[in-house]
Amino acid sequence: MTWHEIEREQLAQALRDVTPDAPTLCEGWQARHLAAHVVLRERNPVVGAGIAVPALAALAESRIAALADQATTEGSYRDLVARVADRPAAWHPAAWVADTRNVIEFFVHTEDVRRGAGPVAAREVDPDLVEALWNQLKRTGGLRLRKVPVGVVLVRGDGVRHHLRSPKGDHGTVVVHGEVGEVALYLFGRGAAADIAIDGERTDVATIEKVLPSR
Incomplete structure (x- = not known):
């Protein structure tokens, strides 16, 4: 199995382990709702586009809410989770970019479910999955920081470093320390639930905290 297939099953299992109304790290x-998002992201072009196109965001949210509203009972919720576990057909565009698109998405959403009700023990992450997540973070981890003038360096638990972005103007660089999975959660907006540490000048840390709060 590829990593996106393994992580899809991890996500589906995390969803099976909770009730339809269980809280997640995704506000609201x-x-x-998270299960509906995953299903529609791969099967509904409006929802897929709504992630990147602000003008479609409200419509995408309404479609996610509508599907979630159909999954309030245990049976209907289990049916929805089964659709999460059922990957798109090989001919579907979502299947063509599954490894580059879904590994980190499914990893983060699994933690959204696992940690939604509060802190839990971090799950053991296979070393090969660590590398897959790290490679994706190096490519896409700075997307939420496009307008942030502060430089960012990532440091893994094993000491491996990556210069994610350079500072602009008079700003300096902050250093984000943590295991790769925790850094992924932080860079994808789940900093309050992630076990990371940030070093840097107070003003630079404050600047990045406005975009990616860590507490």
């Missing part, structure tokens, strides 16, 4: 979403 319960487990059924």
